[in-house]
Amino acid sequence: MVESSAAITDLLRQCGGYAVIDGGLATELERHGADLNDPLWSAKCLMTSPHLIRRVHLDYLEAGANIIISASYQATLQGFVAKGISREEGEALLRKSVEIAREARDIYCDRASKGSWDVIGDPKALKRPLLVAASVGSYGAYLADGSEYSGIYGDAVTLETLKDFHRRRVQVLADSGADLIAFETIPNKLEAMAYAEILEEENIKIPAWFSFNSKDGINVVSGDPISDCAAIADSCDRVVAVGINCTAPRYIDGLVRSIKKVTTKPILIYPNSGETYDPDRKEWVPTTGVADGDFVSYVGKWHDSGASLIGGCCRTTPNTIRAISKSLSSQQDSLDFVAP
Ligand code: MET
Numbered sequence: 001m002v003e004s005s006a007a008i009t010d011l012l013r014q015c016g017g018y019a020v021i022d023g024g025l026a027t028e029l030e031r032h033g034a035d036l037n038d039p040l041w042s043a044k045c046l047m048t049s050p051h052l053i054r055r056v057h058l059d060y061l062e063a064g065a066n067i068i069i070s071a072s073y074q075a076t077l078q079g080f081v082a083k084g085i086s087r088e089e090g091e092a093l094l095r096k097s098v099e100i101a102r103e104a105r106d107i108y109c110d111r112a113s114k115g116s117w118d119v120i121g122d123p124k125a126l127k128r129p130l131l132v133a134a135s136v137g138s139y140g141a142y143l144a145d146g147s148e149y150s151g152i153y154g155d156a157v158t159l160e161t162l163k164d165f166h167r168r169r170v171q172v173l174a175d176s177g178a179d180l181i182a183f184e185t186i187p188n189k190l191e192a193m194a195y196a197e198i199l200e201e202e203n204i205k206i207p208a209w210f211s212f213n214s215k216d217g218i219n220v221v222s223g224d225p226i227s228d229c230a231a232i233a234d235s236c237d238r239v240v241a242v243g244i245n246c247t248a249p250r251y252i253d254g255l256v257r258s259i260k261k262v263t264t265k266p267i268l269i270y271p272n273s274g275e276t277y278d279p280d281r282k283e284w285v286p287t288t289g290v291a292d293g294d295f296v297s298y299v300g301k302w303h304d305s306g307a308s309l310i311g312g313c314c315r316t317t318p319n320t321i322r323a324i325s326k327s328l329s330s331q332q333d334s335l336d337f338v339a340p
């Protein structure tokens, strides 16, 4: 396990300047038949089908991911309590999300070292570093009312509300054996500030990344400028990478360029498939006009613009991650060739 705030820089150094993040977890669980129509969304599987979560993590490792993200995105103590699950059991489920990911990593390493996984043809793949990131989804994700894609929580929700809401979950995940905390799909500046303050106040010992979502390529979904949000991440020493997830591929390039202007921290991106989620109908609707589906063709450009950690979010699959991994390694090989 990589300790301390050097986790991401060490990873990037060992990987030759880029690393691969996994793909959509919840949507992949659904593709395998899980019914996630529940306020807990993917966290429901922590109780009903942990084996399926482990399998999806393994599929992503096998596809070339260096970082797998736990199934705690919508696992909140408040959400569990609403289901009649006690705080203690809820905390155990949070820890379990990380244990499942660590187990998947152990199984993968064991199989890979025995050479029993025929998909791994590339000897470099056997030695690659693998990190487990503990996911923290937003307050809006807990509300499960679509506000993670609007970022509008209303005036009654203050910085203190958000800090109170997230504090214990962050503490539990920080002590769960994860290598880092992935604050994902952050919809507004206020929530980024809440996370930054919790990290400091609780003296959280593992590093974190901040990842925002956008639906216009300029602002995060609430309308707060991405540059303001990324600047909060930049000013917090415990944040070791900053970027964008669950956002249409067509917006990524511009967002990476804006982030780059306010930070020298590594930039991460894991776009969704480019479809939009209809919270009322609870389904993904393909957008018209832009061919986001084949987003792997953008990977070289994103890397050139400054993203060094690249993966996929909702509706991407192990095939997407395999293609990203191949695209980045062939780009790297050609760089090695031009500049030995
Ligand atoms: C709405 S974004 C969800 C991110 C989470 N890591 C997942 O893939 O399930």
Ligand SMILES: [Zn+2]
Residues within 6 Å of the ligand: 024, 245, 246, 272, 313, 314
């Ligand atoms: Zn997503």
